[in-house]
Amino acid sequence: MKVGFLGFGEVSRVLSRKLMAEGVEAYTCTEERSLKTRQNALDLGVKLCESLEEVAEISDITISAVVPGATVEVSKKVGNSVKGVYVDMNSVSPFTVKEALSFVENGKTVDASIMGSIKKGADVKIVASGSFAESFAELNQYGMNINIVGPDLGQASALKMLRSVYTKGVSALLFESLYTAYKMGIDDILLKYLSETECPGFKESAISRIMSSELNAKRRAQEMLEVVKVVSEYTDPVMSRATLEFFQMISKKQGKSNYEKIFHGFSDD
Ligand SMILES: NC(=O)c1ccc[n+]([C@@H]2O[C@H](COP(=O)([O-])OP(=O)(O)OC[C@H]3O[C@@H](n4cnc5c(N)ncnc54)[C@H](OP(=O)(O)O)[C@@H]3O)[C@@H](O)[C@H]2O)c1
Numbered sequence: 001m002k003v004g005f006l007g008f009g010e011v012s013r014v015l016s017r018k019l020m021a022e023g024v025e026a027y028t029c030t031e032e033r034s035l036k037t038r039q040n041a042l043d044l045g046v047k048l049c050e051s052l053e054e055v056a057e058i059s060d061i062t063i064s065a066v067v068p069g070a071t072v073e074v075s076k077k078v079g080n081s082v083k084g085v086y087v088d089m090n091s092v093s094p095f096t097v098k099e100a101l102s103f104v105e106n107g108k109t110v111d112a113s114i115m116g117s118i119k120k121g122a123d124v125k126i127v128a129s130g131s132f133a134e135s136f137a138e139l140n141q142y143g144m145n146i147n148i149v150g151p152d153l154g155q156a157s158a159l160k161m162l163r164s165v166y167t168k169g170v171s172a173l174l175f176e177s178l179y180t181a182y183k184m185g186i187d188d189i190l191l192k193y194l195s196e197t198e199c200p201g202f203k204e205s206a207i208s209r210i211m212s213s214e215l216n217a218k219r220r221a222q223e224m225l226e227v228v229k230v231v232s233e234y235t236d237p238v239m240s241r242a243t244l245e246f247f248q249m250i251s252k253k254q255g256k257s258n259y260e261k262i263f264h265g266f267s268d269d
Contacts, residue, residue, distance in 0.1 A: 004059030
């Protein structure tokens with residue numbers, strides 16, 4: 001089995017490491033990419049192609065894991081070179097996924113979304129939809145955790161977007177209420193009261209959400225832009241828009257803020 005990666009960042013690194021350990025041949029192309037990307041590929045020993053088109057041509061499964069903004073550009077570039085199945089794994093809206101996949105001439109396409117952080121490992125849950133999702137799910141025998149959610153392109157990415165309305169919205173609410181409490185000197189006690197009404201482990205999960213909100217604010221803001229587009233097709237995206245504004249605000253303050261103080265405060269007892 002040959003699996004090609006378009007983009008070789010965090011996602012490709014984690015997945016290819018596991019797949020190669022299970023005997024899969026992994027390919028990528030790092031021409032014109034950053035030093036970090038080149039180093040990632042070198043460290044892992046994936047096979048290097050001269051172009052993205054070559055990756056798409058020789059792979060049984062080609063996975064696009066670039067950045068949301070490059071989703072369409074990359075599929076356009078390799079669309080008529082794809083021989084096997086093309087999987088889009090970027091965090092973009094169903095509209096963007098469908099546009100990207102429309103450039104894959106052989107029509108063997110899959111919409112896939114990572115439901116969580118790849119830091120959890122190669123067995124992080126991935127949802128997939130489209131008539132070729134089963135071919136992609138063959139990678140489960142090599143340690144991946146692909147769950148087919150439907151026959152139509154757009155279903156997997158819609159699930160991911162709608163999950164974000166909830167998860168990122170809750171993170172923004174937690175951040176705002178606890179940061180205000182911190183400024184007033186009552187953060188510990190607020191956490192205590194919230195923990196009483198929420199589920200066990202709430203405090204740890206609240207701290208983890210707040211820390212990752214600040215660390216990943218830019219990426220989250222980009223994803224919330226896509227979320228707002230999706231929700232606005234069906235209803236007024238009041239909550240999603242507020243979450244988008246929140247992450248845009250945090251990303252602008254990144255590096256200048258003292259938010260880490262909050263985390264110290266939370267970790268004291
Ligand atoms: N990380 C996660 O936990 C996670 C979870 C869910 C979904 N996702 C999605 O999965 C995708 C990949 O995420 P990631 O965390 O692996 O991102 P990342 O670490 O930022 O890596 C992105 C990779 O894509 C490359 N790239 C960017 N533009 C490109 C282009 N036009 N052509 C070819 N390669 C290009 C980058 O190269 P350079 O280094 O040269 O820029 C880098 O190698 C994203 O769409 C993200 O939204 C990630």
